[in-house]
Amino acid sequence: MSLVNFTTREITCKIVYYGPGRSGKTTNLHYIYGRVPETRRGRMVSLATQTDRTLFFDFLPIDLGQISGFSTRFQLYTVPGQVYYNATRRLVLQGADGVVFVGDSQARQLDENIESLQNLQSNLLEHGVDVRTMPLVMQYNKQDLPPELILTPADLDDALNFRSVPSFPADALHGKGVFETLKGISELVLKKLAAGSPTV
Amino acid sequence: MTSALNPRFTFETFVVGAANRLAVTAGRTVAENPGSAYNPLFIYSGSGLGKTHVLMAIGHAAKAIASQLNIEYLTLDEYVEAFHAAIAAGQGDAFRRRFQNVDVLLVDDVQFLTNRKEMQAELLRLTEALQQSGHQIVLASDRPPAEIADLDERLISRFSGGLVVDMGIPDYETRVAILRRKADERGSKFQPGVLEAVAKVEYPNVRELMGALNRLIAFQAVNDMPINAEAASKVLGIPTVASAAASSAAASPDEFSQFLTDVTTTVGKAVEAWRARVTEAMLRWEGEGYRTARLEKLLDQDTPAAVDEAIAAYVQDVERLKALEAEVAVLDPQAAGGKVFRDPDHMDAAEAAAAKVRDGAAPPPAPSAAFPLDGYVAGPSNEVALNAARDVIAKPGKKYNPLVIAGKSGLGKTHLLNAIGLELAKKKNAIVACLSTQAFVDELIAAIDGNRVDWWRARYRRATALLLDDIHLLAGKERTQEELFNLFNQLVDADRQLIFTAPSHPNTLHGLEERIVSRL
Numbered sequence: 001m002s003l004v005n006f007t008t009r010e011i012t013c014k015i016v017y018y019g020p021g022r023s024g025k026t027t028n029l030h031y032i033y034g035r036v037p038e039t040r041r042g043r044m045v046s047l048a049t050q051t052d053r054t055l056f057f058d059f060l061p062i063d064l065g066q067i068s069g070f071s072t073r074f075q076l077y078t079v080p081g082q083v084y085y086n087a088t089r090r091l092v093l094q095g096a097d098g099v100v101f102v103g104d105s106q107a108r109q110l111d112e113n114i115e116s117l118q119n120l121q122s123n124l125l126e127h128g129v130d131v132r133t134m135p136l137v138m139q140y141n142k143q144d145l146p147p148e149l150i151l152t153p154a155d156l157d158d159a160l161n162f163r164s165v166p167s168f169p170a171d172a173l174h175g176k177g178v179f180e181t182l183k184g185i186s187e188l189v190l191k192k193l194a195a196g197s198p199t200v
Numbered sequence: 201m202t203s204a205l206n207p208r209f210t211f212e213t214f215v216v217g218a219a220n221r222l223a224v225t226a227g228r229t230v231a232e233n234p235g236s237a238y239n240p241l242f243i244y245s246g247s248g249l250g251k252t253h254v255l256m257a258i259g260h261a262a263k264a265i266a267s268q269l270n271i272e273y274l275t276l277d278e279y280v281e282a283f284h285a286a287i288a289a290g291q292g293d294a295f296r297r298r299f300q301n302v303d304v305l306l307v308d309d310v311q312f313l314t315n316r317k318e319m320q321a322e323l324l325r326l327t328e329a330l331q332q333s334g335h336q337i338v339l340a341s342d343r344p345p346a347e348i349a350d351l352d353e354r355l356i357s358r359f360s361g362g363l364v365v366d367m368g369i370p371d372y373e374t375r376v377a378i379l380r381r382k383a384d385e386r387g388s389k390f391q392p393g394v395l396e397a398v399a400k401v402e403y404p405n406v407r408e409l410m411g412a413l414n415r416l417i418a419f420q421a422v423n424d425m426p427i428n429a430e431a432a433s434k435v436l437g438i439p440t441v442a443s444a445a446a447s448s449a450a451a452s453p454d455e456f457s458q459f460l461t462d463v464t465t466t467v468g469k470a471v472e473a474w475r476a477r478v479t480e481a482m483l484r485w486e487g488e489g490y491r492t493a494r495l496e497k498l499l500d501q502d503t504p505a506a507v508d509e510a511i512a513a514y515v516q517d518v519e520r521l522k523a524l525e526a527e528v529a530v531l532d533p534q535a536a537g538g539k540v541f542r543d544p545d546h547m548d549a550a551e552a553a554a555a556k557v558r559d560g561a562a563p564p565p566a567p568s569a570a571f572p573l574d575g576y577v578a579g580p581s582n583e584v585a586l587n588a589a590r591d592v593i594a595k596p597g598k599k600y601n602p603l604v605i606a607g608k609s610g611l612g613k614t615h616l617l618n619a620i621g622l623e624l625a626k627k628k629n630a631i632v633a634c635l636s637t638q639a640f641v642d643e644l645i646a647a648i649d650g651n652r653v654d655w656w657r658a659r660y661r662r663a664t665a666l667l668l669d670d671i672h673l674l675a676g677k678e679r680t681q682e683e684l685f686n687l688f689n690q691l692v693d694a695d696r697q698l699i700f701t702a703p704s705h706p707n708t709l710h711g712l713e714e715r716i717v718s719r720l
Contacts, residue, residue, distance in 0.1 A: 011467065035456045064460055065346070066360040067467040179455040183462050190466040 011072040013189050015182075016093055018120050019102035020112035021081030024141040027172040028102060029060050029076055032182060035175075036062055074186070081116070090123045098135035098189040100181055102172075103160055105142045105150040113160055135188035137166045139181045144171035205263075205273055209256035215381060217374025220250060220367040222465050227254050227338075231261035234269065234304045234336035236499045237475065238363035238468075240327060241338045242310075242345060245367035248405030251340040254367070255306045258338055262304050272299070273306040280312075280319050300329045303336065310341040314349045324355050334500065363468055366461065370406065375399035378406060379413055388417045393429035401438055412436050474507040475499060481511050490518055491543045517544035524554040556655065564633035564659050567621025567667065576612065576619050589616055592697060593623040596665060602688075602698035604671070604720050606705050613701040617667050620699060624665045633660055634667040641673070641680045648679075660687055664696050671700040671720070675711025685715055692719075 017025040033044050042061035064072040077096075079089040093099075101120065103113045121131045140156045151159070153169040161167050166184045170177025216224050223245075229237045241258075245251050259271045274282075286295035299305065305326075313320050330337045344366070345351060345359040370378060379395040398416065403409045419435050420427050427435070478499055482492045494514055498507060525541040540546070540553045573593075578586050585607070591599045605613050621634035635643075647656035660666065666687070674681050691698055702709060706720040 035454075037456065040456070064463060066357075066364075067464050070467065072463070072467060175455070179459050183459055186459075186463050187466050190463070 009070050011067070011070045011190075012075065013073070013097045013186065014075045014077065014095055015098045015100060015185055015189065016096040017076065017078040017100045017102055018089070018093070018116070019081060020104055020109065020116040021083075023081060023102045023104040023109070023113075023116075024170075024172040025078040025081065025102045026058050027141075028100070028139070028170075028178050028181070029058050029078055031172055031175045031178045032062070032076065033060055035179070040064070076182075083115075083119075086119065086123070089119070090126055093120075093123050094127055096134070097192075098137075098185045100137055100139055100185050101160075102139045102141050103156060105140045105153075105156060105169075106145065107149060107151050110151065110159060113156075117160060132163065135185060135192055136163070137168065137181060137184040137188065139168050139170045139172075139177065141170045141172050141177075143169040144174065144176070205256045205259045205271075207260075209253045210260045211257040213381075214250060214253055214257055215370070215374055215378045217370045217377070219370050219374065220245075220254075222461075222468075223254055223365045223367045224257075226363055226365050226468075227258045228261060230336055230338060231258045231304075232265060233479075234262055234266075235334040236479075239331055239336055240359060240362040241336075242341070242359045242362065242364040243338070243367065244341045244344050244364070246369070246405055247342055248407035249367045249369065250406060251342075251367065252308055255308055255338060255340050259304060259306055262336075269303040270301060271304045271306070272302045273308070275308040276310050276312045276319075279307060279323075280316065283319065283322060296326070296329075299326055300333065300335075302330070305330060305335065305337045307337070307339045310339045311343055311348050313351055313355070317352070320352045320355055324352060324358060327355075327358050365464075365468075368461075369402065369404065372399055375403075375409060378409065382410060382413055383417070386413075386417060388420065389426075390416070390420070390432075391426050391428050394427060394432045397429040397432050397438065398436065401436070477511065478507060481514065485514075485518060488518075489542050490521070491545060494545050514544055517547055520547065521550055524550055528554050528557045556652070563631055564663055565635040565639065567618040567625060567632055567634035569622065571615040571618035571622070573619035573623055576615055582607075582612065582616070585616060589620050592699065593620060596624055596627070596697040597692075597695035601692060601695075602700060602720060604706055605699065605701045606703070607701075609703060614669050617669055617699060617701050621665070621667045624697065627664070630664045631662055632665045632667065633663040634665075634669075636669045637671055637673040640668055640684075641677050644680050644683060657683070657687070661690060663691070665699070666691055666696070667699045669701050671702045671706070672704075672709045672712070674716070675709065678713075681713050681716055685713070685719075688716075688719060 017028055019025055029044065033041060040063050042063070045059040058076075058078040060076040062074040062076065064074060066072070077092050079085075079092045099120065101117060103109075103116075124131050124134060138156075138161050140151075140153050142150060143153070153167060157164075157167055166188070168177045168181045168184060170181060172178050211224065211228060214220075214224065223243050226238055226241055227243070230239075230241050243251055243254060256273055259273050262269055263271055283295060286292055307323075313323065327337055339359065341348060344364060345356045348356075376396055376399040379399055383390060383395065394416065395413075398409070398412050401412070403412065415435060416427060416432055432438075478495055482495045485495075486492050492514075495511070498510055521541050521544060525537070528541070529537075538553065540549050543550070573589075576586070585605050588600055588603055589605075592601075592603050605616060607613050618634060621632045624630055625632040644653075644656060647653045668684075674684065688698060700720060702720075706712070706717050709717065
């Protein structure tokens with residue numbers, strides 16, 4: 001997909017929130033939705049089951065207006081976390097400019113985190129994308145839980161972040177770390193546009 | 201009519217913090233490259249946060265870098281006033297011309313454009329004119345363009361087309377730095393912790409912060425005793441620590457605005473990165489003496505589609521110029537170093553110049569292979585000539601120079617001449633010019649006709665030996681004699697061999713200039 005279009009003067013960033021089920025991807029989007037002025041955001045599309053699990057995906061378009069003469073839009077997506085929705089995940093991942101991996105900080109969820117990371121890698125490969133070239137940040141969500149239940153950001157970095165990408169501790173429910181994460185991934189994505197010649 | 205720049209408002213006296221770093225960086229960039237970096241630059245912030253300071257600092261910095269620049273600072277009200285005065289005096293055109301000739305125009309308080317349609321149209325015209333002629337315009341306002349009520353859409357898009365940056369309320373550290381610097385400037389000293397206590401208050405702007413400092417300075421002067429942090433808090437009515445904490449927690453920061461600012465910075469850098477690449481290329485090739493007009497043109501555009509391709513094409517042309525120049529340098533050192541090999545915008549001219557040199561470098565006519573030395577029949581009548589020829593072949597340029605072979609026609613002079621030429625041509629790096637005098641004359645005429653006498657001369661000057669058959673045919677050819685005379689001297693001076701044939705002794709030849717005959 002086109003990230004920067006110099007002809008129509010548009011910048012569009014597709015950012016996908018990825019991670020195991022119940023790690024808080026949709027919560028991230030809900031928090032952002034709540035903070036974006038109404039005029040700047042599109043309708044948040046959420047396809048959820050009756051128990052509020054993401055069935056297909058969430059989609060939140062944000063219009064950042066004119067920046068340096070470019071009309072700039074962010075499109076935030078989440079993927080369904082449950083293992084059996086892999087086809088959907090792969091579809092949502094297509095054309096992504098950046099990925100936020102939302103990990104669940106709970107110690108007992110470590111295996112799910114690892115599995116989901118591996119799944120991300122293989123799904124990117126299916127699209128012919130090397131995970132090493134894809135802008136990626138980690139968010140360690142649920143850091144507000146009692147310390148005995150969770151791993152520290154440093155532990156999670158050791159266990160999951162072997163590429164040393166930027167990582168952010170978060171409490172998405174209350175918004176802590178949500179915008180920091182979004183800012184982190186935006187910077188990576190936008191910097192990529194500065195490095196190479198722009199795609200049209 | 202326009203305000204002078206306040207000498208105190210420079211970048212050096214401006215305290216930079218996270219909240220205004222982008223604006224200051226953009227301002228400095230603009231001052232360093234007026235008209236090319238961000239044009240227009242639009243700075244907005246709440247009142248008392250340093251817009252005017254930055255605006256004037258840009259003026260000072262630009263002037264310091266290029267003193268010839270015509271810089272104007274004025275508020276929108278002053279601009280409006282000047283405009284009305286000019287219109288009333290029937291000087292509207294002069295007014296427009298005056299502002300179009302400004303290199304860096306700094307307009308303050310643009311928010312007062314609200315409800316001034318006529319001024320909006322005027323400013324739109326001026327902005328367009330300044331941009332087109334590569335002049336810089338910097339505007340300051342207390343709100344972003346889109347939020348100036350009743351502002352023409354075209355102006356909004358014009359203003360937003362460059363760079364729009366905001367300056368926020370300085371953070372705690374910046375506030376401390378500002379207080380320290382201002383206290384220093386005022387020659388006031390405070391006990392440790394006093395300025396820090398003041399800085400903890402989130403005044404909505406720097407002016408109020410200065411007001412607080414002034415009160416402390418006054419209080420300290422009156423009481424003749426250093427004030428401490430606690431007393432300072434009392435004087436300024438700063439609430440206790442607990443209540444301050446409670447109120448700051450209540451005010452939730454606007455995360456989205458903050459995010460937007462961050463993204464704006466990043467996008468600005470990314471989108472403008474191509475300018476850096478172009479400028480870098482320009483500096484590099486200008487440094488090597490190449491004309492960079494083509495790259496400069498790129499900077500005039502808003503966002504050209506294929507910058508890297510354009511730079512690559514330019515570099516390719518420069519490489520070609522280098523190759524041409526190197527080639528020419530070998531053939532004709534004088535022709536190399538010409539301007540024509542430094543202008544990638546006129547590749548045709550460079551190619552043509554190189555082709556011209558290449559033509560001139562074609563070797564002069566060589567001796568004919570039909571007359572080998574071993575095919576020359578020796579006899580008593582030509583014994584002397586043949587011996588002289590052998591000496592010349594053994595030591596070209598040293599023994600007989602020039603060698604004139606005289607004799608009636610049909611005795612084999614031409615054969616011997618060519619035979620010597622063939623032998624000389626066997627030597628290393630030899631360039632033997634061997635031709636009839638008639639051909640020599642014809643070549644010169646063609647060169648004069650084609651305005652290529654220089655290359656014609658260069659071609660023979662490079663010869664290690666010049667052999668001319670039937671020298672008597674020079675009779676009456678004054679120009680050829682003159683050229684030959686010069687060539688003769690140059691070649692002899694360089695120990696290059698000259699050999700001529702003539703039907704009789706040169707003394708007896710008619711129509712040859714004395715200066716030639718005497719040298720034969």
